[in-house]
Every structure is written in structure tokens, then in C-alpha cells.
Amino acid sequence: MVPVATRDKNGASPSVDAVSKAIIEQLQEDGRRPYAAIGKAVGLSEAAVRQRVQKLLDQGVMQIVAVTDPLTVGFRRQAMVGVNVEGDTDPVAEALAELDEVEYVVLTAGSFDLLVEIVCEDDDHLLEMINKRIRSLPGVRSTESFVYLKLRKQTYTWGTR
Amino acid sequence: MVPVATRDKNGASPSVDAVSKAIIEQLQEDGRRPYAAIGKAVGLSEAAVRQRVQKLLDQGVMQIVAVTDPLTVGFRRQAMVGVNVEGDTDPVAEALAELDEVEYVVLTAGSFDLLVEIVCEDDDHLLEMINKRIRSLPGVRSTESFVYLKLRKQTYTWGTR
DNA sequence: CTGATAGCTGCGAATTTCATCGTGAGGGGC
DNA sequence: GCCCCTCACGATGAAATTCGCAGCTATCAG
8 A cells, every 4th residue: 555655754855866766767667677787787786786675665765566557457447536625635635545446646736626546447336436435525525527538658767867 | 668558459458367467466566576476376387477477568568667756756846737639639649648757648538638647856847848848739729737735645556456 | 180379387597686794984972 | 083883885605586498288270
């Protein structure tokens, strides 16, 4: 579950120096690349790379995972839902984050308070999510749905530029 | 770059059977899990797992990558941009997908034609992207931005339920 | 029946990972 | 200056994993 890195108390991000960024870039290209190959690329020994990677994982700065196009694994309907909330947005975000079908929750500035991405098996499932799980949450004032028609790009390679 | 699985001509997804889904679930928990451990979990030999994983990667069904919270690696501004298009949406989506700062492009049904997620270093960078790179694209009729305030959930574990 | 194909297992060799130890560069404290 | 402590790194050998390949079986078409 997880996600989202832990911050230290000043609100500053954990220190990620240039070398660690270079390591992250390597792993953004291929999450299974051997430590020795990464070391050669960034100028560190295998052991040093391994220790840094472990620390980045422990700190929650980075995760190494498989990602798929949901459509290919049987989820035929995806949608982004814009949500407007009455009062504090945090508890609503919290409640939404607990739903399995919800993959992504972000608090935003703009004409929606929250953006929520949901992944469903079919139209019935999607409809149920929106009506029964989202719109009926206390504090939710209104929602607007954007059903995905086609995914055109999906990358995880920030920093590789 | 890449992304998004290839489909066969009937529009059907490449076959991903239950065993491959189980393999994907294992790798969604830990992208570096050894093949032997995955094999034990799904009931296959190490070599068979390895062959299947390679095929899933080759087919583009799955990628194994490092993902980070952009904030921890120096990108302080993220936003979702809803775009409305004049005429065909495909060429606009294509043009947007080519921008480095654009991480996510999806064609949607609803009051936006496209949703685009962008990752920027700071406010100036964000402003430049929206005005100079997105709104000035031929075919873009209007945009609406949702600047991210806080990321609450981000998972990659579809199928693990 | 024959040949072709796809997917699996088993196995030995090559490579990678891992735990551990020794070293050297800071950073106080006195 | 000097000592001590910490931290990150490199080195090394043992253990674990990955890799390539050969062989087996089931399925399908002719």
C-alpha cells in the first residue's frame, strides 16, 4: 500500500544526491538491472549501489514494481473522477484512498478538490463505484467522471532528462 | 518511451492467463523478486517463470521499473490538465505525448477530450508548459489546470484483489 | 501417422547478490 | 593538535540467482 515518501520534520525531502538520482534513472529504465551494471554507469562499486538502493527503498523514496496496462489484465473500464467536497477534504481523501478500486488520489487546486483514478472490471462495476462508493460518501458534494477511452502515454522516467 | 501494450488486430488484448496474472501480482509487490520464489508461489519452475516474464516484457504487457514520488527528486509542481480539442483528438494526443514533461496522456469521454499529467520543476516551468507547449498546440481549443497539492495514494497493484 | 509448434522441466555454467570486514574522510569535543 | 565516532565506500569469498540449452510432452494441421 504505501506510497508516498516519508518526509523529515522540516518538511524537506530526504536527501537524494546526484548519484542516487543517477541510480534511480538506471532503475527507471530497467528495474531488474544488476547492481554491478548500475555501478559501472554511475561510478560506484556494486556494494555501494546495493546499499544506496536499499536505503532508497527503505526510505520510501522509490519502489521497484511491475506496472501494466490495466486493459490487458482484465480491467476494461478506467475513469478519472473529479470530486468536490464540503468542508475538509482530508477525511474524504482518506476514505477514497481505502477503496481497492481507487488507484490514485490527489488533492488539487482548481475546480475540483480531489482527483481520483479508479480501475474497474466493467461498466456495472464502474457505475457502482461512482454511485455507491464515491457519491454517497459523507462530505462529497458532487462528482464528474471522465471515462478513459484510450491510454496514449504512461511513463515513470522523471529525472531522465 | 513506450508504453501501452500492443494489441492484436481484433482489438483483443494479448492473452494473459491466470498464471501470468499471478506472476504479475508477485512482481507488483516486488519487482526484483527472484524467479524461483515466484515459481514457488505460482506453481511453475524457475525457467518457466523467466520465459513468461520475458514474454510479458517483450509484448509490452508489463514493465518493471522504479517509481518515485516526484517531489523527492526535485520536481515541485505537478498538475493534471484537462484539454478540449477541435477536430481529431489523436494528433493532439500524439503531440502532447512527445513532451518530456508529460507523463500521462489519456483520451477520455466527458467534458474534457484529453487528460494530461505534467511534472515540472517549479511554477515558472509549469506556467511555460501550459502556455507555450500545450495551449499553443494547433487543435487545442481550451485547457483547465488542476495543480497538485498533495498526493494521497498511488498504487500499481491492480489484480491483487 | 508425421511434422511443426509451444510451453515446460532439469541441469550445469556464468553471473549476481549478499554479508562482512577494513579503510579513509569528515565532524565534533576537549 | 588529537582522539573518537560515524558514515560511506571498496574488496572479497560464499551463497543464491540467472541464463542458455537440451529434452520432453501435448496439441494441431495436413
